[in-house]
Amino acid sequence: MPTAVNSATYAAVPIGTVPTTLTINGETRTRAIEPWTTLLDLLREGEDLIGTKKGCDHGQCGACTVLVDGRRINSCLKLAVTLDGANITTIEGLGQPGDLHPLQSAFCDHDAFQCGYCTPGQICSAQGLINEGKARTRDEVRELMSGNLCRCGAYSNIVDAVLDVIGEKA
């Protein structure tokens, strides 16, 4: 007997958008955003800010970490329309080629990555941690950045880079 799996019968959802004003890396933009669009997809597909990475889309890897009003969040878990008026900083807003943020330079100097895919998330997470005033010791950094996976295994170099920036001996 054939069995139906994948069964789901939803009525087609009406398309509607919500005007939303976001300040991204210092630039204020108003966009008509569908309510189901995540901040991550808005950044990557809508604004071509591809520095913010998608590694799982489920809040399990940290690749999508950005700063919202200075706090680090997983942008894949945040619907963009809920951020009206928010101030968002992505990796592109931290520094640019030729004008690197100290964390970006430290990551280069400590070879704190290989493939580079987790890197923007690691850097934004580290900046968030510094903002929280918590990145004081190696153990703290390790513990509080454990939401940022690195499959290339650059962890020890990442911690060295962060400690270097906060002025601790790496």
Place this chain on the structure above:
Amino acid sequence: MATAAKIGIGSAINRVDGVEKVTGTARYAAEHPVENLLYGYIVEAAIAKGRIVSIDEEAARAVPGVVEVITHLNRPHVAWTDHSYKDELKIPGSPFRPLYDDRIQFSQQPIALVVAETFEAARFAASLVEVAYEAEAHNTDFEVAVGDKYVPKKKRSGYMAPKNRGDAAQAFADAPLKVSGDYRLAPEHHNPMEMFASTVEWHCDGSITVWDKTQGSQGVHAYLASVFGFSRKKVRVLNPYVGGAFGSGLRPQHQVFLAVLAAKMLERSVRVTMTRQQMFSHAYRPQAVQSIALGAETTGKLTAIRNAATTSTSRYEDNMENVVTWGLMNYDCPNADAEYTVAQVDTPTSADMRAPGAATGMTLFEIAIDEMAYVAKVDPLEFRLVNYSPIDAMNGTPYTSKALREAFREGAEAFGWSERSAEPRSMRDGKELVGWGCATGMWDAQFSKTSASAKLTANGHLEVACATSDIGTGSYTVMTLVAAETLGLPPEQITAKLGDSDLPTAPVEGGSWGAASTGAAVQLACQAVGKKLLKTAGKIAGAPLGDAKMDDVLFEDGCIVLKDTPTVRVPFGDAMHAADLTEIEEEETAAPGFGDMWKGLHKSKNTHSAIFAEVKVDEELGVVRVTRIVDAVAAGRIINPKTARSQILGGVVMGMGMALHEETFPDHRLGRWMNHNFGEYHVPVHADIHDIQVIFVDEPDSEVTPLGVKGLGEIGIVGTAAAIANAIFHATGKRVRSLPITIDKILG
């Protein structure tokens, strides 16, 4: 004239692509902006075996923005022969053909692609596709499948059949000391951080540009041409940045097939990205069981090795690995035999994952070796030295080099091994039991035919190019350093180009052959440019270099310099100007056998490592912390100590995952991986990583490859899990023979 420290081979420079990566300007496969892009979302099979009876797409098609639902019923023509779908790896069997017909060969098999104007519309519509199946009985239980294990008739290329010696059965029977048992490794998934994705740009002349997550742009290029009937000129594949792969990108994966299929059908540009869950629908490290029996004299001298392993493959292809050979090669023992078989389960074909075969077979073997050392009451490191083989003991051939003894010595010293107390459970730190273990790692030093070009322009800028990939391995930096070394230019004046099927030919990047092979090709191309420069310099009035030959000059600071009279220097620009050249471009191919390589023709070529691990185990909770690792690696010449160290760190971290965390669980009733996400498939995280020290042992070797490079991508993982497992035994007295060593196994 002395120069500021020359930068070249051996210089620990920052990764040349680092700035792009830390600023988020490096674009990976799903990140190339294309006009008018459509998004494809994959629908996967919910059963493990059977056929599709019907697909109801009506609701999906009704979603605003949906353009097409592509299934086996409405797809355009694609090739049908097995031959057309063969990729560079040429696994024997019948390769998976996506959306080919109604057959389901594994759970999560792609069965439809929903294409829409937005990602969200495609994703939502995909959830509305209703599929009716006719299910057949399946088996995903490897332990059951092992009952039907077999030796594949057709062997995978690169497979090394084990060679027996002496009479291992008899020697084992006679041995005064014995260890025997079954050792197991769980299935693992590569899980690179970047999800598999392809962006296909459709051009109005019917040609396509494809940005793909792959370890080989030219392999994907050949595959697409063959499967879709494109003329080779009409396809270009690029992978300038790859967010990790670890072997999962060696074969073209189905998202690139689907994206190109949709682009061709709709004559539009299309992007398809797998979700993290869908990343479990293809490549994985085969599950393994290895029966090891060791016999030894009371002195600890090995007298018998018996090593039989079975690994999982699919029903449709025979994926084979070199699992059982390592122990036979590495240990001096007069009697040894081995057998390797595969067993079929209803999953996709298992695949190469970092150090395929060795990460399984050498690691499990090194746990057995440790057991034997305890039985013989010999220190585990001493035991390995007692049974040390300076030659490849299986093939009876010398190595081009083997500095494993030095690795043991330097590693042991850095670790403080001599302070170890022999008895298990004899070391403690508060609530935690402390254990120290060691193991040997081993991998092949390979070399693959590779071409590269070098183009020097009159302004002193050099561009070197090769179609190889940089999956985080540092290929850009390696190419830059080799070019800097050969032509004496600073890295800032050199651009390395890779990841483009239009560039000079290179194989897929894998097996640790990248640096040795690409490096040699770049060196040859740069030398050819050097020769040309020397020739053009002859046209300068007064011929300042006389009739100097290549051996009489060196290249330094953008000048040709007479070795005997270093004050005689001809800037490259002057030489080119004299011949009215604005650029010099040369392409060369490095094939096995040149330089001193012929001397190594009949020798074994391998990297080795000595790994030392310290664990702390909470006695009540069974939680293991790997507090220290020292990995001493003998891998020939190191091109960039900085990126090289990172490669070993990465291998070690993945080895920690193998030891303690990584395991994909099938639900045998559904025939489906259960923990197909990062929440439940555990990989090491920041908090798991403590002190890791990497040592590169000096190991000059001109015979192994032209640059004396042996490669580093795999060696870091091999044996690491064994060193940890052995340390756990030392800490707890509990021997666990199956990886990963999870808390239940320690407390159970």
